[in-house]
Amino acid sequence: MGLQLRSFTLQALATAGGLSLLLPLGGCQPSRPSGAGKPSLTLGAVIALTGNASLIGQDQRLGLELAQQEYGGRQPALNLRLEDGGSDEQTATLALRRLLQEPVVALIGPSLSQQAFAVDPIADRAGVPVLAPSNTAIGIPEIGPFVSRVSAPVSKVAPLSIQAARRLNPKLQRVAVFFAQDDAYSTSETKIFQQSIRSLGLNLVTVQRTSTADIDFQKPIADSLKNKPDLIVISALPNDGGNLVRQIREMGYKGLIVVGNGMNSPNIYAVCQRYCDGLLIAQAYSPETDTPINQRFVALFKQATGSASPPQFTAQAFTAYQVIHQALEQLQRQQANGQPLASMSLAELRRQLNSSMLTGTYATPLGKLKFTPQGEVIQQEFYVAQVAMDTTGKTGRFKLLSNPAPDLR
Amino acid sequence: MEAGLLVQMLLGALLGLSVYLPLRCGQLSLATPGFFAIGGTVAALLSTRVPALAGSGSTYPIASVLLEMVLAALLTGVLALVLGRMVLRLRGIYLAIATIALVEILRVVTLNLEFTGGAVGIFGIPQPFQSAEGYGAFTLVLLALVCWMCDRLEKTRPGRAMAAIRDDELAAASQGINTADTKLLAFVLSALVAGITGVVAAHFLNSWNAKLGNFDASITTLAFVVLGGSRTWLGPVFGGLLLTALPELLRPVGDLRLIVFGAVILVGPLIFPQGLITLERLQALWRRRPPWLALPSNRGRR
Missing domain, CATH: 3.40.50.2300 (Response regulator)
Structure with missing residues (x-):
């Protein structure tokens, strides 16, 4: 009898546990600070932190965090929202759609080319610029006008x-x-x-x-x-x-x-x-490149890890963030009477950011970068x-x- | 809630039902992802290669999606009919192994065929709906139809025959039930549901490749039924919804989320060996309903 009672309590507990997990489904998403009101923009990133590409994702996460540390505080201020895109398409799709719910100005990711073929069209249709830090398969920039990459093609x-x-x-x-x-x-x-x-x-x-x-x-x-x-x-x-x-x-x-x-x-x-x-x-990257930006990047990396030779994926992720930030800076300079970018409509900001990004030239840890009108990276050194x-x-x-x-x- | 997640949850529930159907007559078939992949490939190929289906509007016509569903259902149905005749001579773990082999064969074939796009697969699949909400409504209708079918099945002769076979195949046969045909019916229905689900998933996911129907997917879909329960159709639906949503709902937990997810799959069947939803539990819930619940949802009636 006592045993039956215990097992019923257990079942009730577990059912309650299961139901409580489902509860948020019925209600609305817990609200997040949207950044409205204060002049801070959001940058989304979909990176493989789990699954068989997670070893790549770890490198990329570090690169993005270092870039956030370096550029996030500069004007225009940027917040990084990092989501685990897993190593498959479904997880990446969910992570990307989740980020699209937020007022992201642009997206960095996903880690794998295979994921890019699935999720980039969604972002492209939504008119959100996607900058790939590690997609090197043939055909990535051709997915759409809002898709570009800093990773030189294979x-x-x-x-x-x-x-x-x-x-x-x-x-x-x-x-x-x-x-x-x-x-x-x-x-x-x-x-x-x-x-x-x-x-x-x-x-x-x-x-x-x-x-x-x-x-x-x-x-x-x-x-x-x-x-x-x-x-x-x-x-x-x-x-x-x-x-x-x-x-x-x-x-x-x-x-x-x-x-x-x-x-x-x-x-x-x-x-x-x-x-x-x-x-x-x-x-596509050498830690020994003798440019101020690379020395700065290596110093940041050393501070974080103790090692002086950042891997290529870290450098590329850092570069992706840097390119977006510099394109935003450029856009900010073009604003008449210094209107903050955050006051622009999100759709317009995304569109202008995309074209600003593709026309600029950037001194990055990867060397000097620019883009073709389609969004393919032009890089000098390998x-x-x-x-x-x-x-x-x-x-x-x-x-x-x-x-x-x-x-x- | 994010509509995209809802669509994937509904697709998960449909796949759960597809695994549940053969289990209704005691057949452990893991072929669901194979038929799911066939459905997805049919939709991906037709919608990207056949210009006549694309229509003239900005979105892909829903009539074309329905046509793809019919074709996918035909293809998976015929395949299941032919294969079912052979593999359903096996039972228990041997049937499971044979169906895993089917999933693997389909995956490797898809990877190596030119026209299915190899590992990259087929991408740029046209969209019948502008937003995830559209997919949500469409999938919900589909799920409701399949649930209705399962519900009818539980109350009609073939469904009762399936339950009899599950409980004792020999006894069922001695009562004059054609066990071979009944098992085949369940297998074919399972393939149809998976194939049709694949069509919706291909459009929803934009791209389709062999990874979507792999061994991992077999186990995940089986987990839907094991956790949810295999005695009533509500079980796999609930399991599919819950287990698809859980990794996403756990995102605030951060790096631990897949560990927590794994723990739920592990602990769930330990506490509820019959699954979360069983007839007894539904009846008990119904009896103990609080007085204010005068007109509750009729799910307790099942």
Whole structure:
């Protein structure tokens, strides 16, 4: 009897708990300070803080926070609203729609190109500028007039690391390619890698398809090692790619490995550990760039983390925020008799911000940037880095190769 | 509440019902995301590749969406009919494995076909509604129709036959119930619901790709039914609504939100092995209704 009573109480409690969770659904959204009245604008960001792209998202969150610290207080004041977009389209859609409920002037994100194809059209239809800090797949700026990016497209960056591998080992001939077939970015990047391998006259001996959800890669690795490759090229995301590298090394492969932009983060150290050593990765950013803005960015990064070499995703996220802020500053200067931007209608502000953003030139940590009218970034400098792990195998750094690729298009 | 979330909750409830239908006759089928993906792909392909469907207005005509739903229902129905004949010879965990295999095969095929756009999928799917509210109303009507169908099913002969098979297949067969056909009916109905839901989801999500029908989705949709309860159609509807909304409602919790979400999925079935909504609990709630609840919603009547 006592037991029955207890179990009923438990059930009642849990039902009440479940219902209380549903309660906010019926009511209205708890109101947030809308910023109306005081001259502060809101900037939204949809970043992958969970799921298999979360290692990228962590880097980006830091970049946005550093930029908020640097620019948020300057006029026109900006508030950052960061939402977790997950690593899939549904979560990103919900996060983006949630941000569209707020008076955001522009959006930064999402982390993955695949998500961008799903959510950018929503923002574009709503007339909200979206600036992508890490979408490098082909076709992103073409989504709509309000979509642009600061991340150089894969077609510019990816071939450089193959050329670098060739310089490190001029005798290499046989190339094996791996790519995550269920990831939009990786399938887009591998096409560029394969083209570039063929155009250099190398022999593409095998193409292995993996999945971002895979953990065990024994079978595809064994299949590719049978072909005796002397270069392995991987397009994948940090978690699966890191495991893939680790297992390739564990299975005895000694040659060079080139990885794509999906793994362009020090967060892979924790996954492949000492086996990360020697990975070649093309970079759109170099911590060693000798410009005032980059020195400032590196100093901020060092203050926050203690390390002096920010990853590319952090630099790109910082740059995205910076570009939007500077475009707003420019817009503010153009206002007759110094009207605050917040007094403009939101739709008009968004439209003007978009055109101001695309016409400006920006000195950023990535170097000097500008945009094509369509929203594609025009960037001058690219680099190739090689991962050098320390003796403990726990941490390492991206060491830039001294010889940047000669044939930039 | 944000209308976009409401649409996804309603879609979740529909998918929950799709998993629930085979479970009504004791069949653990995880094929729902496979049929969902087929429906979505049909809608994505037709609406982006067939100019005749686009109409002349600024929004995509709803008649075209309905046509896509009919075609998706036909395709998934026929496929379920053919596949069901084969896989429904399996039971329990073997059926679950076979249906997971179906989901995986469809996913890998979609990833590798040119015309389905590979991993990028199909994007720029035209919108029949300007706002999420439009989708909300449309999906609500659809959910109401499917709920009505499930409700009828619980009260008519095929539905009772399904319940009999769930409780004891051998006994049901000895009473003259055609168990093979009844199970097939449930499987086909489940496929139809999933396929039609896919059509709405494809338009709502703008883009469609193979990731939307993967193994994770199989487990998520199963969780709707496990948490909500599989004895009445209200269970999966409630489970689908709750579990789709929960990760979003927990956003204020910050980084812990998926941990809390996981804990709910874990603890829910521990406390309520039959699911949150059972007939007994509904009846008990009805009996204990406070006096002021003179004319409550009739959900307690079920």
